[in-house]
Amino acid sequence: MVEATFLPGLGRFLADEIQGLLPQVRPRPVPGRDDALRFPYAGPLSRLRSLRTAVAVFTVLGFGVARPGSLLHADHLRRIATAVEEAADRDRPARSLRIEAAGRDSIAFRRLGAELARVTGLAFDPAGGDLVLRFHRSPTAEAGWDVLVRASTRPLSARPWRVADYPGAVNATIAAAMARLVPARSGDRVLNLMCGSGTLLIERLLAGPARIAVGVDVADAALAACRANLDAAGVRADLLRADVAAPDLLARRRFEVILADPPWGTRCGDHGSNEAVYDAMLRTAGRLVTPAGRFAVLTHEVKLMERLLVRHERRWHAGSVHRVFQKGHHPRIYLLEPVNDRTRGDRP
Incomplete structure (x- = not known):
């Protein structure tokens, strides 16, 4: 047993x-x-x-x-x-x-x-x-x-590729669950907004190949940690230093899979500024996602996220929501779908 x-x-x-x-x-x-x-x-x-x-x-x-x-x-x-x-x-x-x-x-x-x-x-x-x-x-x-x-000297959740840490890094088993919500297809273009040290990006790429993969973060230290972890995991992605609110971010490019673990206002960010950050994230992802794409978001700012999804109801539809318990936190995984003729017909 x-x-x-x-x-x-x-x-x-x-x-x-x-x-x-x-x-x-x-x-x-x-x-x-x-x-x-x-x-x-x-x-x-x-x-x-x-x-x-x-x-x-x-x-x-x-x-x-x-x-x-x-x-x-x-x-x-x-x-x-x-x-x-x-x-x-x-x-x-x-x-x-x-x-x-x-x-x-x-x-x-x-x-x-x-x-x-x-x-x-x-x-x-x-x-x-x-x-x-x-x-x-x-x-x-x-x-x-x-x-x-x-059956292991370290927990399986302690990934051997995590050679560089960064404040607020997501638990790898949660990231793996998010990767399963957006099943790996080799033709997918994958974008990780606010990628931090790269946990979401790496778990998606370890689940299966992608046509391209891009990680975006505004902090040089985060991108350096992400690069070190990508190399240790043996997967490749393009990394870009940019603000998620930049209106020309990745102009004219589109992605089937978008992932994000925005700041929770505890170890990273603060509650006072998170509304602007989350609002920009939803607007930018809405511009970059393909009509049949998916956007998986992990956050502990549940009330803020729910309020903003009402504000962006013409842009995003919550396909599913999953609650997780992690060391005193109760974050939720939102799997968002862009609102278009296909998803509009599924809404109640």
């Missing part, structure tokens, strides 16, 4: 991705949780590390024991050690392990950590171990404990 975790709100994206990778599998929500799916799987765990909307993937071991201390039995320790060996990431080998559990500082869990270090050969580092083992009561059995062994 495998458990894949996700940011709450992205469950259907992950379920679709899992079924695309493993058509015979039907992932199911974990009872009492809003951030995990489980499904049977007996293949190589390296295949599951390709899941782009998953935060992490774990091997699930069920034990019919009443308390964690019972897991110190030699047979149980060997079973956990075998799972640790099978979960080994050859590209990023683990050097240490840590336990995540309620009461992890208890004597029982400290003994478990020491014994698991002995049988696996990994150091027990309660605070910074790179291989995570989770212990909790089974959500599916009346009695017993589950031990979850993470």
